Amino acid sequence: MSKQELEVIGQGADGCCDGLASAPLDDERVAQLAKVFKALGDPVRLRLLSMIASREGGEVCVCEMTPAFDLSQPTISHHLKLLRQAGLIDCERRGTWVYYWVLPGALDQLAAFLTMPQTAGATA
Amino acid sequence: MSKQELEVIGQGADGCCDGLASAPLDDERVAQLAKVFKALGDPVRLRLLSMIASREGGEVCVCEMTPAFDLSQPTISHHLKLLRQAGLIDCERRGTWVYYWVLPGALDQLAAFLTMPQTAGATA
DNA sequence: AGGTTGCATCAACGAACGTCAATACAAGCC
DNA sequence: GGCTTGTATTGACGTTCGTTGATGCAACCT
Numbered sequence: 001m002s003k004q005e006l007e008v009i010g011q012g013a014d015g016c017c018d019g020l021a022s023a024p025l026d027d028e029r030v031a032q033l034a035k036v037f038k039a040l041g042d043p044v045r046l047r048l049l050s051m052i053a054s055r056e057g058g059e060v061c062v063c064e065m066t067p068a069f070d071l072s073q074p075t076i077s078h079h080l081k082l083l084r085q086a087g088l089i090d091c092e093r094r095g096t097w098v099y100y101w102v103l104p105g106a107l108d109q110l111a112a113f114l115t116m117p118q119t120a121g122a123t124a
Numbered sequence: 125m126s127k128q129e130l131e132v133i134g135q136g137a138d139g140c141c142d143g144l145a146s147a148p149l150d151d152e153r154v155a156q157l158a159k160v161f162k163a164l165g166d167p168v169r170l171r172l173l174s175m176i177a178s179r180e181g182g183e184v185c186v187c188e189m190t191p192a193f194d195l196s197q198p199t200i201s202h203h204l205k206l207l208r209q210a211g212l213i214d215c216e217r218r219g220t221w222v223y224y225w226v227l228p229g230a231l232d233q234l235a236a237f238l239t240m241p242q243t244a245g246a247t248a
Numbered sequence: 249a250g251g252t253t254g255c256a257t258c259a260a261c262g263a264a265c266g267t268c269a270a271t272a273c274a275a276g277c278c
Numbered sequence: 279g280g281c282t283t284g285t286a287t288t289g290a291c292g293t294t295c296g297t298t299g300a301t302g303c304a305a306c307c308t
Contacts, residue, residue: 020173020174020177020178020231021174021177021178021226022178023174023178024171024174024175024178025170025171025174027167030167030170030171030174031167033164033170034164034165034166034167034170035165037161037162037164037165037170038161038162038165038166039165040157040158040161040164040165041158041159041161041162041163041164041165042158042162042265042266043151043154043155043158044266045158046149046154046157046158046161047148047149047154049144050144050145050147050148050149050154051148053144053145054144054145054146054147054148061284062284062285063283063284063285066284066285071266071267071268072267072268072269073284073285073286074267074268074269074270074285074286074287074288075266075267075268076285077285077286077287078266078267078286078287079266080286081286081287093274093275093285095275095276095284096274096275096276096283096284096285097275097284097285098284098285098286102145107144107238107239108238108239110235110238111234111235111236111238111239112235114231114232114234114235114238115231115232115235166295166296168296185254186254186255187253187254187255190254190255195296195297195298196297196298196299197254197255197256198255198256198257198258198297198298198299198300199296199297199298200255201255201256201257202256202257202296202297203296205256205257217255217304217305219305219306220253220254220255220304220305220306221254221255221305222254222255222256
């Protein structure tokens with residue numbers, strides 16, 4: 001089950017850490033980044049991710065997340081799947097329950113991408 | 125025209141720089157952040173933002189961006205509007221042409237939000 | 249004034265998204 | 279085995295999104 005995420009953040013390929021302002025961005029990298037940002041662009045998924053990331057142990061059981069929302073269980077499962085396909089989280093079944101945790105590398109690369117290389121115009 | 129952006133990044137309110145893993149995130153902040161991430165979650169808007177951010181002068185005329193895409197002019201205008209409403213860019217009319225630039229504070233706050241406060245579980 | 253160019257807005261269409269009830273699958277318990 | 283609980287998948291629905299042609303507005307130029 002945990003083999004399904006798409007390795008969306010291009011960390012094995014060539015352009016590892018280009019940054020928003022470095023260049024006009026090639027199409028493939030744009031598509032990957034857009035997918036991750038789209039996964040973050042929903043309040044429910046953002047709360048889910050925050051709920052997982054803020055946990056001390058780093059892992060949260062689905063049985064704890066589902067009742068925290070006013071949504072059905074399939075809906076929560078669907079949002080978790082999208083976060084996983086974006087490469088932001090991963091999961092593992094442990095007996096009856098399934099636990100999710102954050103893949104910190106994905107978040108760090110996103111943060112690095114968004115960080116402007118100092119004041120624009122200084123290099124002119 | 126440039127008064128229309130929504131000041132989406134909550135920099136004037138209380139919780140300025142909480143971070144993903146600090147707490148379960150209150151609803152209002154989640155909605156604001158989701159809106160910004162959703163604005164970034166489209167390949168066209170990501171390319172537009174990169175095109176603006178990578179410019180030395182920091183400003184790009186719409187007349188330069190529109191022909192760079194295989195899309196109609198209203199579509200580009202629409203995407204620029206969404207980026208502006210998300211608080212990521214701003215614009216100004218100068219004679220016949222309209223110039224766009226990046227609001228770096230928005231990107232920096234997003235990056236800070238995504239940066240994990242070191243290894244989860246260390247604070248336990 | 250009239251004409252032209254650059255950009256935004258409007259109205260409408262198909263596609264993608266978020267949600268749910270129903271169902272299926274996995275694991276434990278009797 | 280059958281029953282119960284936890285989670286994922288399916289199929290369907292209404293809503294939102296991305297795109298377009300048509301139109302409107304602003305600024306320049308004769």
